[in-house]
Amino acid sequence: MFTYNKDTFLNINKIIFSSLDIREVYQTMSNELSKIIDFDRLTITLITEDNNLYEAFVVQSKTREDTYIKEGDLYPMKDSLMEKVVQSRKPVIVDDTAKSQFATDVFLFKEGIRSRLGFPLVYKGCIMKHQKLFHIDEKKYPIEFKERIIGSINFGSRQKRHYSKKHVDFVSKIAPQLAMAIENTRLFNRIKDAEEKYRNVVESSPDIIFECTSDGKFFLINPSVEKILGYSVHYFYDAGGSILSLCHTDDQGQVLREILQLLHGEKDSLMDFEFRVVHKKGNIVWLSLEAIPIKQDNKIIGIEGFCRDITDRKKLDELKNSLIRDVTHELKTPVAKMEMAIDMYRRSFAIESESTGEKELHLYNLLQNNVSRLKNIIRNVLDISRLESGVERLNISDFTFVELVDQVIHELNPIAIQKGNTITHQIPATIILKADREKMYYLLVNLVGNAIKFTSHGRIDISFMITPYGFEVSVKDTGKGLDDEAIKHAFDKFYKETPSIPGSGIGLAISKNIVELHNGCIWAESGGKGKGAKFTFRFPTCHLMKQAT
């Protein structure tokens, strides 16, 4: 039986575009179809992306419940009716499955199906050259109109030679719409999946993820905010621009300044910006903010980013800090008193005056030198513990590099001259660094001080170079040099190539820590014993403020 009914046909078309749930569409559609086209079995199969397999998208059999082909399963294309349909892009009719023209005929024959009609589903639509799910800019992403075969719709009948040109003509009227509906569904599902994935990431993140307009209205904030700050997401959506008042009063000014800099385009991003917020219950929560501006047509319209709860880390830092502070006090106080006692002794007994005996003066100097050595060691040990404990933060400022170098040379020159050394540098006066000046000072004093220590009647040169990886500062001397073993261990704590030379043996370890705090690296080079040494550290370009002209 085959009847062409215009109403039913229009009905089918309506159904096809009525819903994005293709299985739901299919159910109503197959009911309509069965009114006009005879089938005992109906399947829609779709080709997988690699074209080797096909998926049974929907299966409906009137002959038996337990069919060979099951919905959602994948089957090989090879030797199937589907393969022929896909390759020829034309409908294929099987008059009698008993002849086993296709591998699948055998199974369908067993299920009582004797004839088959496979009809290609060709999608005639636009395909984005660059698939991007959101905000499609047609100028950037050209749209291409293309025909693509996505699968087939297949009918099966218990009668032999059941399907004819009439059926083919009819199916050809609904197949393009069906193909489009299926493709739309797949695209919709892909978008839905992507959206769900994105939403899951945002909602399950332990950090606060947010997006807000330039006047402080939130249009995205995830539930973590309630866990961290006690206020629900609705509080933020409704609060408008008043959210700044949640910040600790001492931090509000700084938070506002940083955000405004971002909104005015004076900064490209905020990284690890730490501030305090008052929890709904009144306790202080430390947050670390990373944010970037949201741009539309090159205009900044808001900011987006995330806040991490760093309260526990802050508490631990505080604990470490107070421990280091106490140890510092305990170690430094007796040494300080010894130094003061030595000074008091000098004044009380007029040491260094002409009447002082040689032995007295010698003992006095011995005491003074060793106390000062002990003091330096303690200072270095405390410095390295502070650096290694991770509580030490960079205090970044902009400064002219050459001024720092001149200061270091000025301070170390007297000792250099005593040893017959000359210190030179080739630092361009235009270089401005964005780094921790005090730590850079220590770094240079340590490197130049070492160079002086191991060089007699020689030269020490400080140079600067910009490379693709950042900028490099080298301190090169003509002194004792280093062997391979010393180069390997130069930055180890307490490593001293010559134990008799005074020093704590941690100056270079501290230097390495300072360089690493700036995300840089440091290394030593030498031509070998007696051939001088060169210590170089490299900082990433972000620490090079500008090169004034």
Added chain:
Amino acid sequence: MKDLLIVEDDPEMQEFYRDMLKGEQFSVTYASDGEEGLKEMKGKKYDLVILDILMENITGDRLFALLRKDKHYKEVPVIMASSLDKQTYQCFQALGKVSFLEKPFTKEMLITEINKYL
């Protein structure tokens, strides 16, 4: 003669102060901890206060914060003397008329610091 109050819980440090300020034109009073210092200041207005920082009972920084809230001591110069790094207490600079003396210091350093205010 100007009145100086030195709040220092370490008797040896007190000895250094005595030695260094010997013969100087100041009248010096010593308090052996924060509480005693506070009591001393309630009874008399000193011209300058030298505070040790790490002390039992009331620490020097706490004492300093209390002083700045007291109407009699709002403007009185304070020298904080400690073996801690100067930058640790940089934040107190905002409260005015305060300087830091890192231990160890010499007689000359102490006198210079006092003379800044008196």
